[in-house]
Amino acid sequence: xxxxxxxxxxxxxxxxxxxxxxxxxxxxxxxxxxxxxxxxxxxxxxxxxxxxxxxxxxxxxxxxxxxxxxxxxxxxxxxxxxxxxxxxxxxxxxxxxxxxxxxxxxxxxxxxxxxxxxxxxxxxxxxxxxxxxxxxxxxxxxxxxxxxxxxxxxxxxxxxxxxxxxxxxxxxxxxxxxxxxxxxxxxxxxxxxxxxxxxxxxxxxxxxxxxxxxxxxxxxxxxxxxxxxxxxxxxxxxxxxxxxxxxxxxxxxxxxxxxxxxxxxxxxxxxx
Numbered sequence: 001x002x003x004x005x006x007x008x009x010x011x012x013x014x015x016x017x018x019x020x021x022x023x024x025x026x027x028x029x030x031x032x033x034x035x036x037x038x039x040x041x042x043x044x045x046x047x048x049x050x051x052x053x054x055x056x057x058x059x060x061x062x063x064x065x066x067x068x069x070x071x072x073x074x075x076x077x078x079x080x081x082x083x084x085x086x087x088x089x090x091x092x093x094x095x096x097x098x099x100x101x102x103x104x105x106x107x108x109x110x111x112x113x114x115x116x117x118x119x120x121x122x123x124x125x126x127x128x129x130x131x132x133x134x135x136x137x138x139x140x141x142x143x144x145x146x147x148x149x150x151x152x153x154x155x156x157x158x159x160x161x162x163x164x165x166x167x168x169x170x171x172x173x174x175x176x177x178x179x180x181x182x183x184x185x186x187x188x189x190x191x192x193x194x195x196x197x198x199x200x201x202x203x204x205x206x207x208x209x210x211x212x213x214x215x216x217x218x219x220x221x222x223x224x225x226x227x228x229x230x231x232x233x234x235x236x237x238x239x240x241x242x243x244x245x246x247x248x249x250x251x252x253x254x255x256x257x258x259x260x261x262x263x264x265x266x267x268x269x270x271x272x
Contacts, residue, residue, distance in 0.1 A: 003067050006075040006098035007128035007164060009040050010198045010222050017269060018042035018077060020226030022049050025258040026233070027063045031072040032258075033265025040073035041265070042098075044224070046080045056089050064095030077130075079224070087118065090127055100130035100167065100200075108153070115161040123162070130200055130222075132167040133157045148187060151194035158195050165222060167200040170215075183211050185218045192219025200224065205231075209271045216272065225268065232260040 009016040019030045021043050034041040043063050050056035060076065067074045076095045080102045081087060090096045101118050103111040111133070119129045133149050149168040158166055168191055170184045183201075191199055198221035204212060205228035212223060240253035247253060 003064075003095065004040060004073050004075045004097075005128065006042055006077050006222075009042060009073075009075055010128075010165060012040075015198070015216060015221035015223070016040060016042055017223045017225060017272065018044045018079075019229060019265060020049070020079065020224070021045050021059070021063060022052065022230070024059070024062055024066075025254050026229060026261055027066055029229070029233075029258040029261025030265050031066060031070045031074060032262040033267075034072040034074065034269065035070070036262065036266040037269035039269040040075075041269070042075050042077050042222070043067070044077040044079040044100075046226075047078075047082055047086055047102075048080070050078075050086060050089070056086070057094060060089060060094040060096060067095060084118065087122065090122065090125065092126075096127070098128035098130065098164075100132070102132050104132040108157075112157060112160050115157075115163060119162050128164045129162075130165040130167060131157075131161060131163040132202075133169075148184065149191060151187075151190045154191055155194045155196075158197055163197065165198045165200050166195055167202050167224075170201070183207060183215050185211070185214045188215055188218035188220060198222060205229075209268070212272060223272070228264055228268070229261050232264045233257040236260040 019041055021027045027043055030041055030043060045056055045060060053059050063076055075097050077098045078090050078096055079100045081099055082102050087099060090099045099122055101115055103114045106114060115131045122129050133154055147169050149170065154166060154168065170187050188199065199219050200222040201215055201220045202224045204223045204225050236257040237253050240256050241247055
């Protein structure tokens with residue numbers, strides 16, 4: 001096993017892919033896929049997943065235990081955290097090495113102020129901090145489609161806040177079930193030249209692999225994937241239950257769903 005820090009994985013020459021964890025089966029499938037591909041991964045748990053489980057400590061503890069006993073190299077990350085109270089989960093005992101604070105719904109000046117304050121606090125804990133500038137679509141009313149991150153504003157934001165990485169809006173959208181998004185790789189190149197920290201691409205499930213490769217070449221260093229895992233997971237559960245209407249043992253269909261997650265992870269890591 002190798003428990004890694006997100007910052008170290010992102011700083012590697014090839015960057016890293018981060019996969020969203022909702023259930024224990026997600027985490028197991030992600031780590032299995034990583035071993036098959038021979039690549040490190042980030043296990044990331046969003047604020048939505050924490051609320052689904054009525055608090056993230058049990059899920060994070062389980063993920064940390066998996067990482068500690070697994071052959072995969074992985075780090076743990078809290079994603080899209082808005083509620084400051086949930087930042088108390090970002091502690092080494094739960095295996096978390098990094099946090100993405102999401103102030104993108106706030107006016108620019110307030111986003112800068114809040115991100116700066118929280119970044120200082122999280123840095124004091126030894127945590128790596130990601131923030132977002134330029135809304136990324138697919139989050140209901142909080143994000144407007146078509147928004148793009150301005151390179152000059154991004155450089156100012158990073159300088160003012162001291163964050164370690166920046167999630168940018170370059171054409172991807174959360175929760176896409178088909179790979180039909182079109183990235184602005186020219187904008188990514190300009191952002192990478194303007195911003196002195198690694199760039200992060202959210203909503204990558206809707207981006208064709210060829211474009212993900214172009215984005216990485218242009219300067220993206222962390223690629224976030226969530227919906228693609230859920231599509232594979234749910235498709236397998238649905239197929240298993242449709243094939244056997246008397247099936248009641250969740251281990252039988254969840255194990256197949258877990259394997260489907262592993263297949264997606266292996267395929268994407270290998271392709272990239």
